[in-house]
Amino acid sequence: MKVNKKTIINIVIMLLAYALVFVLINSGVLSRQYKSLIVPICVNIMLAVSLNLVTGFLGELSLGHAGFMSIGAYSSALISIALSNTLPPALAFFIALLCGGILAAFFGFIIGVPVLRLRGDYLAIVTLAFGEIIKSIINYLKFTGGSKGLSKIPLYSDYRNFTVVFIITVITIVLISNLINSRDGRAIKSIRDNDIAAESIGINISKYKVSAFVIAAGFAGIAGALYAHNVGIIKPSIFDYNKSIEILVFVVLGGMGNIPGSIISAIILTLLPEFLRGADNLRMLLYAIVLIVMMIFNNSKFKSSLSLNKTFRKLGKEE
């Protein structure tokens, strides 16, 4: 690994983030409610970063990310339940996590191969439909618990095991950031910038579109697995298109092709509904308004004058 200034800064930021959360959990500053948000934040970061690979770096709009998440969540939960009495919980969890990721990646391949011929709006609609199909199938099947959902999933990835969740999140971020700054990442970005030119210099567009899709789906699956082992009960309705849109919002707000941006916006937008809890009925309305305001500020002529955005940009360049 290249050890330079950027790498050191990134490691320091990671350690600081870990120390901060560790202190917050153990000092008792956080209420139960906020403690329970720590893992969902990590899950959302993983979802946002992986979707950014498809949307920000490959340049294709995908509205089915929650579908891949649900595959990871359900498959890992089923495996975990089956293994819970035979293996130690940590081992069972990791096997489940890995299987969840692999299965989601496999579905990413299944969906990726036929739809890679489509682009833009068409691809977006097909991925949206895919997400809904997955949801309907899970709803219909018996062993997934149907619409009642799957319960009694071992609660492995809750805040008490924060270290494990944090490491998995960091690994996800590092792997995807590395990928982007590599031979394969450049090929993916070249397709986004100009697919005709990418073909003309011998880049196999289909191969890289599918690869990006599969990798993103795999990490979404792992995120889903973490989620399932955090809440203990999963229902198909959690993974509907609203969830996909929510992930897309993280990506768009953080900036297409900006990984630190995705991380920050996933953190802010996961916490925001909790901060607004006091507003009761107006909560979702306020959430929407805050979102609109943030989007306008993030994408306007104020852009250069806003210090918040400057830090976003700077961080983005660091990646």
Added chain:
Amino acid sequence: MLECKNLGIQFGGLKAVDSFNLNIEKGMLYGLIGPNGAGKTTVFNLLTGVYKPTTGTIRLDGKLINGKTPTQINNIGIARTFQNIRLFSNMSVLDNVKVALHEKVKYPLLASMTHMFGFNKKEKEMDELATDILKVFSLDDKSDTLSGNLPYGEQRKLEIARALATSPSLLLLDEPAAGMNPNETEELMETIRQIRDRYNLTILLIEHDMKLVAGICEKLSVLNFGTELASGTPSEVLNNPEVITAYLGE
């Protein structure tokens, strides 16, 4: 080296290119000229697989290449630039060339994701190769600039550099001097000659700038309404009365 026989493509009722013949020998600098809308860029798109010809054959070193995809054709050894510049504008100048080294320097996906397993060595190799090519176009001092922020003339040069990075045997240049001033054109002519000698290239170029064409091309073909009007040495062609009529009218 490149041989087209009876090449043609039809869009609906329009014959954009019709029974076009071309024979380029190795190491030649060949010019393709013609009035606007004559089908020059369509010929390029046929040669690079963007369009599939409806009639005729294209052979590179005797091997039939029509029907192949643009990616395959590039891997066989034809690289091109575009009339309307198509750079990867959100990527740096260096990355634009490095992405074109994709087939030349390879490492597995695992190395990409971990930045280990020989990643640094291969990346260094790519950096060196890319910088060498950028030096030819005096772009090496701008390697960190976003390619979209380069001035127009340098964007054209970078496109040629990117095409060269795929180590082609045949280079197709679509109006390389478009939008350049006379000085820049002069300099470009010199660079084109240089890269041909240095990289053992055969070059086919489309150009409107007659000075450039007459100055560097060894042979010309003139297209008009999708068919070949004349071909031969620049002086023969440019003094051909039919060619003059096609350009200037009766």
